[in-house]
Amino acid sequence: xxxxxxxxxxVARREVNRMSSRSLYILVMLVFPLLSILFFGSLFKDGxxxxxxxxxxxxxxxxxxxxxxxxxxxxxxxxxxxxxxSETEAMSELRAGNIYGFVVFPKNFEADILxxxxxxxxxxxxxxxxxxxxxIQSNLATVLRSLSGGINIKKREAMGQSKDYISSQVQPIxxxxxxxxxxxxxxxxxxxxxxxxIMLQIFILLMTVYSIGIxxxxxxxxxxxxLSNKSVVIALIGKLLPYTVSFFIVMMFQxxxxxxxxxxxxxxxxxxxxxxxxxxxxxxQAVGILFIGVLPLMRHALNLAAFFSxxxxxxxxxxxxxxxxxPVIQYWSNLLPARHYMHIFQSQILTGFELKYSLPSYLYxxxxxxxxxxxxxxxxxxxxxxxxxxxIHSMNSSI
Amino acid sequence: MKxxxxxxxxxxxxGFRSMLRIWMRELHxxxxxVGVISVVFAAPLLYPILYSxxxxxxxxxxxPIAVVDLSHSSASRQFIRKLDATPELMVAKNSASMEEAILxxxxxxxxxxxxxxxTFSADIALNRQTTISTYADMExxxxxxxxxxxxxxxxxxxxxxxxxxxxxxEGLTERQAQVTVEPMKLVDNVMANKAGGFANYGVPASLILxxxxxxxxxxxxxxGTARERHAFGTLVPLDRKRLGTLRLVLGxxxxxxxxxxxxxxxxxxxxxQWFGYGRAASLPELIALITPFLLSTIFFGLTLSVxxxxxxxxxxxxxxxxxxxxxxxxxxxxxxxxxxTWLFVREIFPSSNAIFGFVKMKSLGATIYETRKEIMALxxxxxxxxxxxxxxxxxxxxxxxxxxxxxxxxxxxxxRRIIAKRQA
Numbered sequence: 001x002x003x004x005x006x007x008x009x010x011v012a013r014r015e016v017n018r019m020s021s022r023s024l025y026i027l028v029m030l031v032f033p034l035l036s037i038l039f040f041g042s043l044f045k046d047g048x049x050x051x052x053x054x055x056x057x058x059x060x061x062x063x064x065x066x067x068x069x070x071x072x073x074x075x076x077x078x079x080x081x082x083x084x085x086s087e088t089e090a091m092s093e094l095r096a097g098n099i100y101g102f103v104v105f106p107k108n109f110e111a112d113i114l115x116x117x118x119x120x121x122x123x124x125x126x127x128x129x130x131x132x133x134x135x136i137q138s139n140l141a142t143v144l145r146s147l148s149g150g151i152n153i154k155k156r157e158a159m160g161q162s163k164d165y166i167s168s169q170v171q172p173i174x175x176x177x178x179x180x181x182x183x184x185x186x187x188x189x190x191x192x193x194x195x196x197x198i199m200l201q202i203f204i205l206l207m208t209v210y211s212i213g214i215x216x217x218x219x220x221x222x223x224x225x226x227l228s229n230k231s232v233v234i235a236l237i238g239k240l241l242p243y244t245v246s247f248f249i250v251m252m253f254q255x256x257x258x259x260x261x262x263x264x265x266x267x268x269x270x271x272x273x274x275x276x277x278x279x280x281x282x283x284x285q286a287v288g289i290l291f292i293g294v295l296p297l298m299r300h301a302l303n304l305a306a307f308f309s310x311x312x313x314x315x316x317x318x319x320x321x322x323x324x325x326x327p328v329i330q331y332w333s334n335l336l337p338a339r340h341y342m343h344i345f346q347s348q349i350l351t352g353f354e355l356k357y358s359l360p361s362y363l364y365x366x367x368x369x370x371x372x373x374x375x376x377x378x379x380x381x382x383x384x385x386x387x388x389x390x391x392i393h394s395m396n397s398s399i
Numbered sequence: 400m401k402x403x404x405x406x407x408x409x410x411x412x413x414g415f416r417s418m419l420r421i422w423m424r425e426l427h428x429x430x431x432x433v434g435v436i437s438v439v440f441a442a443p444l445l446y447p448i449l450y451s452x453x454x455x456x457x458x459x460x461x462x463p464i465a466v467v468d469l470s471h472s473s474a475s476r477q478f479i480r481k482l483d484a485t486p487e488l489m490v491a492k493n494s495a496s497m498e499e500a501i502l503x504x505x506x507x508x509x510x511x512x513x514x515x516x517x518t519f520s521a522d523i524a525l526n527r528q529t530t531i532s533t534y535a536d537m538e539x540x541x542x543x544x545x546x547x548x549x550x551x552x553x554x555x556x557x558x559x560x561x562x563x564x565x566x567x568x569e570g571l572t573e574r575q576a577q578v579t580v581e582p583m584k585l586v587d588n589v590m591a592n593k594a595g596g597f598a599n600y601g602v603p604a605s606l607i608l609x610x611x612x613x614x615x616x617x618x619x620x621x622x623g624t625a626r627e628r629h630a631f632g633t634l635v636p637l638d639r640k641r642l643g644t645l646r647l648v649l650g651x652x653x654x655x656x657x658x659x660x661x662x663x664x665x666x667x668x669x670x671x672q673w674f675g676y677g678r679a680a681s682l683p684e685l686i687a688l689i690t691p692f693l694l695s696t697i698f699f700g701l702t703l704s705v706x707x708x709x710x711x712x713x714x715x716x717x718x719x720x721x722x723x724x725x726x727x728x729x730x731x732x733x734x735x736x737x738x739x740t741w742l743f744v745r746e747i748f749p750s751s752n753a754i755f756g757f758v759k760m761k762s763l764g765a766t767i768y769e770t771r772k773e774i775m776a777l778x779x780x781x782x783x784x785x786x787x788x789x790x791x792x793x794x795x796x797x798x799x800x801x802x803x804x805x806x807x808x809x810x811x812x813x814x815r816r817i818i819a820k821r822q823a
Binding site: 024 | 434437450452453454455458478526528530534541542543547557569581582584587593600601603711718719721726731732737741763764769
């Protein structure tokens with residue numbers, strides 16, 4: 001037993017030495033992950049986009065239309081940047097991407113309201129920018145509806161209805177919106193909490209594949225295996241241990257930024273958060289071993305790892321729900337540890353549900369950790385025979 | 400004098416010939432390299448189809464919700480039918496209590512809850528305002544949006560019905576009542592992507608991103624391979640005579656441009672056509688945008704490629720940068736919410752302006768004039784990265800030439816020995 005521990009320590013020490021020999025290691029383990037945390041943390045810091053540019057086309061130019069334009073301008077989500085003369089002009093600005101939407105007050109708008117002719121007020125928004133377009137749409141609809149409600153009240157007052165009666169009538173059914181288990185409506189809760197782990201899994205996965213693959217490519221794998229008493233299990237544990245520690249620390253730092261600095265809701269205790277993060281790191285290291293075991297030619301394994309990990313952005317389903325994807329894609333999405341981590345985030349960290357709702361996800365992550373067992377013997381022979389080296393010299397005989 | 404100009408002409412012709420040679424040689428090398436070919440062709444061919452499959456349904460429809468009806472009246476049942484009839488929502492569960500509904504929510508059977516108060520029908524009958532409560536799933540924004548849209552439609556519609564009925568009881572005609580309730584008619588005009596589809600929004604952006612990323616990757620792999628293959632780890636081979644910087648850069652650029660111009664026909668022409676991602680843009684507009692995009696990306700890639708020492712590092716860079724660069728484009732997160740720092744970083748990558756311009760053109764048919772900001776920015780990038788690529792390659796050529804002359808200073812046998820040693 002003691003012998004095993006000594007071997008692991010020796011392999012780990014050898015790995016730390018290798019790490020310091022190339023700048024790539026420090027870049028992938030520390031610099032890039034920290035940059036990604038900085039990038040996504042600061043990009044979404046507002047929570048919701050505010051002051052998005054829109055335009056007003058006021059063909060009426062009366063006190064009523066101008067007052068309404070002002071009411072639209074003061075909403076926090078949009079900002080009127082232009083007053084334009086015609087709808088054509090506004091369409092051109094919309095096409096140019098200078099504004100995300102606009103409102104048109106027609107000619108005779110005020111007069112038509114006074115004479116009960118029900119003028120048409122059109123609002124336009126650019127839905128190719130789905131986030132901005134959707135927010136502008138709901139914002140404009142809400143403001144215009146309440147302005148319309150204001151006129152409704154005035155008309156009823158003119159009819160001689162009592163104040164109490166009017167307030168019960170203009171909106172007979174009110175809607176009270178509650179957010180289940182999450183008090184804030186901010187995009188950053190959806191985006192940063194998921195995008196940051198998705199970025200981290202790319203680093204973990206590629207780093208794992210690289211650190212093993214480079215031994216095969218540079219034919220140092222026999223020396224590595226010798227140091228670990230010819231046991232591939234010891235070799236892998238010793239080699240990957242420094243990365244486990246380092247990525248776990250990075251992930252906990254990321255959690256600190258998310259839940260302490262950015263104040264994301266967290267309804268679980270530190271222990272569970274640490275366990276989830278630890279299993280996330282282990283699961284991706286395990287997938288990395290699996291990939292290099294299946295494709296011991298490093299470049300192929302890296303291609304596979306890049307393909308697999310970038311797709312997590314779509315397949316975890318945080319932007320477009322997995323339930324609405326075709327069944328084949330739904331099965332595929334279960335093959336991503338990130339998806340199960342997201343489940344843990346949603347059923348436990350964010351909402352504080354009872355453990356039984358997130359337990360299956362922990363079990364899934366555990367299965368990922370055990371996956372390398374099926375590939376160990378193939379990996380070992382790849383390490384010993386070093387057959388998987390690309391022959392690029394045969395292609396061309398340049399010096 | 401005559402002799403001199405003839406000389407210059409001969410030199411240009413010679414330069415042009417060797418550019419053509421480099422162009423063909425690079426094309427030859429690309430085609431022979433299975434690793435590069437799979438990156439250049441497999442990714443652009445497969446990704447668009449894969450993404451279109453993932454987002455096949457485009458929008459969330461008939462999202463299951465639970466209704467807690469405490470009123471048990473005909474008015475409340477009518478309201479529930481209205482909710483169920485909206486395209487966004489489907490009443491999957493009639494729960495007796497809030498606890499029951501929350502349990503269904505935790506089990507992910509429903510994605511939202513609507514509670515109708517006990518006093519619902521009495522409130523309406525007695526002309527009191529009544530309040531329904533909605534509980535939204537805040538984990539997925541699409542689910543939140545669907546619940547908001549569906550309940551908002553149902554409450555407005557039912558509310559207007561009540562208002563009109565009451566006003567008619569007071570003696571107004573139906574038309575008069577309608578105008579009182581809705582003094583102005585609000586018309587919702589959705590421009591581009593009418594259904595609010597997700598593929599329509601995400602795929603065009605990722606098409607441009609894939610072009611940029613695979614292009615940089617391919618150039619990087621070729622450069623890394625060249626270094627691994629050349630005995631002295633140089634980017635520019637030593638055994639070629641007179642490899643001028645300009646012809647090297649232009650020759651390589653021509654090779655990548657030919658391949659990617661053809662790929663663009665498939666990715667930006669055929670894929671959007673097949674899957675119906677907007678067809679507003681016409682060919683001249685697309686050419687005006689894509690030409691500077693490809694050129695700036697190739698020069699950018701050539702500049703970066705100098706740094707790659709082996710075949711693997713370009714792939715790692717590709718994996719690490721793709722997602723942040725997609726967010727930098729301004730299609731997902733509006734540019735008005737970017738800080739000045741990130742707006743500056745955004746200008747580093749040709750994809751940012753190309754994605755924005757392409758989405759504008761494809762979705763609403765923005766003209767060249769309306770896309771001038773992006774096209775101008777791409778030409779500026781082309782100019783800047785052309786200079787950086789030339790500088791980077793000039794250094795590599797200089798480096799190779801120095802090594803070459805250093806080698807040539809040895810006697811022939813000695814030189815053979817050194818080369819053989821390095822090649823082993």
